[in-house]
Amino acid sequence: MKADYLIIGNSAAGLSAAESIRLLDSHGSILVLTEENFKNYSKPLITYYLAGKVNLDQMYYRSPAFYAQKNIMLCTDTCIVGMNTEKKEVISAQGRKFSYNKLLIASGGIPVLPPIPVSGGGLLKDEMKKIEGIYTLTTLEDARRLKKYIEKNHIRKAVVLGAGLIGLKAAEACLELGLTIHLIELSDRILAATFDHKASKIMEARIEQKQGRIYTSNTIKQIKASQGTVEKLILADGKQIDTNLLIAAVGVRPHTAFIDAGTIETERGIIVDKHMQTTAEHVYAAGDVASSTDILKKRAENIAIWPLAVMQGRVAGMNMAGKRQEYGGGFFMNAVEIMGIPSISMGLSGPQESKDAEVLTQEDGSSSIYRKVVIEKNRIVGLIMLGHIERAGIYAGLIKNRIDIGNIKENIIREDFGLIQLPADYKKHLVVGEGIEV
Amino acid sequence: MKKIYIKEEYCIGCRLCEIYCQVKHSKSKKIIKAFKTELDMVPMVTVEEIGHHSFAVQCRHCPDAPCVDACISGAMSKNEKSGVVTCDDQKCVGCWSCIMVCPYGVIKRKLGEKKIASKCDLCQDELEPVCVKNCPNEALVLAEEEEKDES
Amino acid sequence: MALKPRQTDFEVVRDQDKCISCQVCLRQCSNDVHEYDSDQDIIYSDNSQCVGCHRCESLCPTGAMKIKQSESEFRQNFNWSPAHIKNIYKQADSGGVLLTGMGADRPYPIYWDHILFNAAQVTNPSIDPLREPMEIKTFIGNKSDVVGVDIDQGETFNMKLKQDISPQLVLSTPILFSAMSFGSISFNACASLARAARQFGTFYNTGEGGMHKDLEIYASNTIVQVASGRFGVDIDYLKRAAAIEIKIGQGAKPGIGGHLPAEKVTEEVSNARMIPQGTDAISPAPHHDIYSIEDLMQLIYALKEATDYQKPVGVKVSAVHNVAPIASGIVRAGADFVTIDGLRGGTGAAPQAIRDNIGIPIELALASVDTRLREEGIRHKASVIAAGSIRSSADIVKAIALGADAVYIGSAALLALGCNLCQKCYTGKCNWGIATQDPYLTKRLNPNIGTRRLENLLRGWSLEIKEMLGGAGINAIESLRGNREHLRGIGIGEKELAVLGIKHAGEAW
Numbered sequence A: 001m002k003a004d005y006l007i008i009g010n011s012a013a014g015l016s017a018a019e020s021i022r023l024l025d026s027h028g029s030i031l032v033l034t035e036e037n038f039k040n041y042s043k044p045l046i047t048y049y050l051a052g053k054v055n056l057d058q059m060y061y062r063s064p065a066f067y068a069q070k071n072i073m074l075c076t077d078t079c080i081v082g083m084n085t086e087k088k089e090v091i092s093a094q095g096r097k098f099s100y101n102k103l104l105i106a107s108g109g110i111p112v113l114p115p116i117p118v119s120g121g122g123l124l125k126d127e128m129k130k131i132e133g134i135y136t137l138t139t140l141e142d143a144r145r146l147k148k149y150i151e152k153n154h155i156r157k158a159v160v161l162g163a164g165l166i167g168l169k170a171a172e173a174c175l176e177l178g179l180t181i182h183l184i185e186l187s188d189r190i191l192a193a194t195f196d197h198k199a200s201k202i203m204e205a206r207i208e209q210k211q212g213r214i215y216t217s218n219t220i221k222q223i224k225a226s227q228g229t230v231e232k233l234i235l236a237d238g239k240q241i242d243t244n245l246l247i248a249a250v251g252v253r254p255h256t257a258f259i260d261a262g263t264i265e266t267e268r269g270i271i272v273d274k275h276m277q278t279t280a281e282h283v284y285a286a287g288d289v290a291s292s293t294d295i296l297k298k299r300a301e302n303i304a305i306w307p308l309a310v311m312q313g314r315v316a317g318m319n320m321a322g323k324r325q326e327y328g329g330g331f332f333m334n335a336v337e338i339m340g341i342p343s344i345s346m347g348l349s350g351p352q353e354s355k356d357a358e359v360l361t362q363e364d365g366s367s368s369i370y371r372k373v374v375i376e377k378n379r380i381v382g383l384i385m386l387g388h389i390e391r392a393g394i395y396a397g398l399i400k401n402r403i404d405i406g407n408i409k410e411n412i413i414r415e416d417f418g419l420i421q422l423p424a425d426y427k428k429h430l431v432v433g434e435g436i437e438v
Numbered sequence B: 001m002k003k004i005y006i007k008e009e010y011c012i013g014c015r016l017c018e019i020y021c022q023v024k025h026s027k028s029k030k031i032i033k034a035f036k037t038e039l040d041m042v043p044m045v046t047v048e049e050i051g052h053h054s055f056a057v058q059c060r061h062c063p064d065a066p067c068v069d070a071c072i073s074g075a076m077s078k079n080e081k082s083g084v085v086t087c088d089d090q091k092c093v094g095c096w097s098c099i100m101v102c103p104y105g106v107i108k109r110k111l112g113e114k115k116i117a118s119k120c121d122l123c124q125d126e127l128e129p130v131c132v133k134n135c136p137n138e139a140l141v142l143a144e145e146e147e148k149d150e151s
Numbered sequence C: 001m002a003l004k005p006r007q008t009d010f011e012v013v014r015d016q017d018k019c020i021s022c023q024v025c026l027r028q029c030s031n032d033v034h035e036y037d038s039d040q041d042i043i044y045s046d047n048s049q050c051v052g053c054h055r056c057e058s059l060c061p062t063g064a065m066k067i068k069q070s071e072s073e074f075r076q077n078f079n080w081s082p083a084h085i086k087n088i089y090k091q092a093d094s095g096g097v098l099l100t101g102m103g104a105d106r107p108y109p110i111y112w113d114h115i116l117f118n119a120a121q122v123t124n125p126s127i128d129p130l131r132e133p134m135e136i137k138t139f140i141g142n143k144s145d146v147v148g149v150d151i152d153q154g155e156t157f158n159m160k161l162k163q164d165i166s167p168q169l170v171l172s173t174p175i176l177f178s179a180m181s182f183g184s185i186s187f188n189a190c191a192s193l194a195r196a197a198r199q200f201g202t203f204y205n206t207g208e209g210g211m212h213k214d215l216e217i218y219a220s221n222t223i224v225q226v227a228s229g230r231f232g233v234d235i236d237y238l239k240r241a242a243a244i245e246i247k248i249g250q251g252a253k254p255g256i257g258g259h260l261p262a263e264k265v266t267e268e269v270s271n272a273r274m275i276p277q278g279t280d281a282i283s284p285a286p287h288h289d290i291y292s293i294e295d296l297m298q299l300i301y302a303l304k305e306a307t308d309y310q311k312p313v314g315v316k317v318s319a320v321h322n323v324a325p326i327a328s329g330i331v332r333a334g335a336d337f338v339t340i341d342g343l344r345g346g347t348g349a350a351p352q353a354i355r356d357n358i359g360i361p362i363e364l365a366l367a368s369v370d371t372r373l374r375e376e377g378i379r380h381k382a383s384v385i386a387a388g389s390i391r392s393s394a395d396i397v398k399a400i401a402l403g404a405d406a407v408y409i410g411s412a413a414l415l416a417l418g419c420n421l422c423q424k425c426y427t428g429k430c431n432w433g434i435a436t437q438d439p440y441l442t443k444r445l446n447p448n449i450g451t452r453r454l455e456n457l458l459r460g461w462s463l464e465i466k467e468m469l470g471g472a473g474i475n476a477i478e479s480l481r482g483n484r485e486h487l488r489g490i491g492i493g494e495k496e497l498a499v500l501g502i503k504h505a506g507e508a509w
């Protein structure tokens, strides 16, 4: 099969690219490939599905008619296993060949499995398929299988390995299903990418209040199974936990197994330029599989979050359709609500290493309200908001636009901080729309 | 598309926009009843104020709306024809990604049972959004881009 | 602290069933009347601070509020009115002069309400202004003694005036906005007046506030004042203007000058007035260079000379007992127009004793001036502009029939902008954003709205004037001027009728 635009990946980045291509090119053929057996669904919603908060229909973030309306072809159950940039084609596990004029790799990430020995055999990654009760949670299929397993076996207790975004969301889903949970995290705090100790402590306290146990600076040393089902976990510090369910959520890595390594360079993710083009001609990459500019770390980073996947997808799509468009870069950010405490954190907001950093905090110990702004050279580089999260986006805007906040520093941490306190120019720009089309 | 333009120099900080917005999006739609019985109302327009400076902001219905990009459930969408960005209460799961990315800080959490984001819908069923209609000093104006400075 | 007798003038009546504690009232009150109690979720109001401006009542979204005259009453006494009693309390407290704003509110006779206008029946047809031409265009300035034309008898039949015509202001309607200075009123109020004047084809007057830089674009619709303090006057100011008015007096405070306290002399005000910021702006009671008609003539001609005889120069006086001979002197001194400001004329600040007791009503002053100028055969040498509480189009029609060329409106214009006549202009805390320089309050007057409302008023009044003229069978305002046969008095005595120069109702031609 041949398509003008071939897209590997039917998720945030892939579909956003397809949509923007269609806006610019109403005729070119667009073919989207996915190894999964669903039209489209929102990955971040799988934990909501697990918790029973959304049903299957609500998982689809684009209507069923979407593909027909936009004249986009979709091949499900099509796992790409290899490619040839010279011939401009990719090949599926079933041996089908697809050639392209422009190719977008938006294959996202695959879960990382830590090298934990399993009783009676090899490492987790090899044994996982053989024993029941061990799951990763990155696809809808994962969530469906897990849900079935919990229901069928009347599981009352779950262990989640990894207290990152996915781990926490998985833990919350389990708690909502009435399970007790044990959360094991190698780092000394949860959500280590953007949380500091204070924020972590507040959340930990809340989780513990609700039937959760948290083990930080810890990991699983060994997994014990009997009769093909997981039974006991032995932690690094020697503690033992009996459980029939382990959810491994220690992270995802870019899904690059099938790429043409000769022409497409990677550095953790696929390296792309400002136009989201890879080192191979006519080949673009976007989303969790790509490594693109991190404007705070000032280097290429693989930032696996939905908003950036959509944005990168759009930029890639535009360039593929011939409209030069630059991707301005991004930074890591996170919104999670755990057991009624909403949180938003972004940028370099963890415990500070940098000497130059100024840290402003505000807390209200009794009510789980915590706010922290990290400033470097008069630019905001990090934010944590717990409890009150309204207007977090204003900070995101300040970070993204590298706005000098030297003159408004004393206001930055105020509870009523808003547009009105912003530096005059930026405010005019935002409020009255001067210089932009609002 | 017609948008709400903010005339900062004429905002008198009365907050009638907030009040009428709450009534419009209340269950009863009756001002006294709504304020006396519906305690979970959140205005979708916010007056910001320091000293004598003030203005009311609500969703700007951005062309490339970051909230739509960030929405993980497909609840937030921009109507292709009208350009209006709305949040579908049925689809919203309350993940707050939109709040995280909105540079105007105009998306809020709706108070109540279900966690959902609350934002300006430009009062689609009215001739004019109620905040504009009820601003006593015309500090909010509904206009096309080209006519925003005329009056 | 010594006990003070109660002085509450108003009562804030709040219907708690309707009040939703939205606090709009609280946010809008510059007198700190309202206070929110978050424990009880109730708003309390301190009546003693209320000035009765009705801002809160106007903005209350549920109609929960009413401002009433305080019901607490003194023992009835026809001699000692509550006003007298309260004033004495205030002065016993402060030892100062009682200040007030706007025009005299004492119950002196208002002659407009004792004059009736005429209509045509049978013997002369009335005119429908919607179907037939109706001219209310008005010219302000000196009219030639005689007018002759040279007619080119050739094919073109061109006509040319033999005389040079003195400079004239051309008004699309016989209404101008009277002098209200930037300083006494806000920039936004000035801007509304200026823009409305421009759009409607009439003029506003700077008062003695000078011309704000941002209003220079409206200069061709601006009458500039030269007052005793000479604030803001320089050659550019004079040259920019459409006309110049020498201010001798003002109806609300004849015989006294003005005092803009230092704290109101903001940077902008100081720039417009050309005085240092933060200093008192004192207008002396007299012009120190004018002690006679001859001195006045010198100033008139100095201004004409400075502006190349290109624009009308007029003189404004308050209506005092001798106003007729004074007006005659002014016309003889070369003024192109005379403005007479009556007893009820407004002000931003005046001692109450003066505002309420000095001067005479505009109706009587206007009639006697017009009569005097006619008797002396100099009526055409200057236009007469009547001012001092013109409240309606009917007042205007009557004023013109009494002899005015046009009228100035001040209070009416401010009312159109939202004023509630609370008379607290002098406090600088005008809740309607009019008589204040407080940036928190001035923005309450959006000049776009102000302009629109003023234009609406002018349009409405102009239509009514046309209707009344048409009804009387008159198709041009020129034909009404001084046409006192169209007026009849009602409920007034012989002497008043004589001064007004009109017959009593029931008397035919």
Ligand SMILES: Cc1cc2nc3c(=O)[nH]c(=O)nc-3n(C[C@H](O)[C@H](O)[C@H](O)COP(=O)(O)OP(=O)(O)OC[C@H]3O[C@@H](n4cnc5c(N)ncnc54)[C@H](O)[C@@H]3O)c2cc1C
Pocket: A008, A009, A010, A011, A012, A013, A014, A033, A034, A035, A036, A043, A044, A045, A046, A047, A078, A079, A080, A081, A106, A107, A108, A109, A137, A138, A139, A165, A166, A169, A255, A258, A286, A287, A288, A289, A304, A305, A306, A307, A309, A335, B072, B095, B097
């Ligand atoms: C449980 C969970 C919760 C999350 N919560 C949030 C959140 O709250 N906020 C947030 O910002 N982000 C969240 N994320 C991250 C977010 O889902 C990702 O950033 C986003 O999905 C990335 O989109 P993508 O298009 O790059 O890749 P993916 O969504 O990973 O999609 C990859 C697509 O490629 C297809 N594919 C992959 N390999 C092949 C192949 N070889 N052949 C064919 N098709 C292939 C897949 O079938 C899939 O359609 C969450 C992720 C998970 C798993």
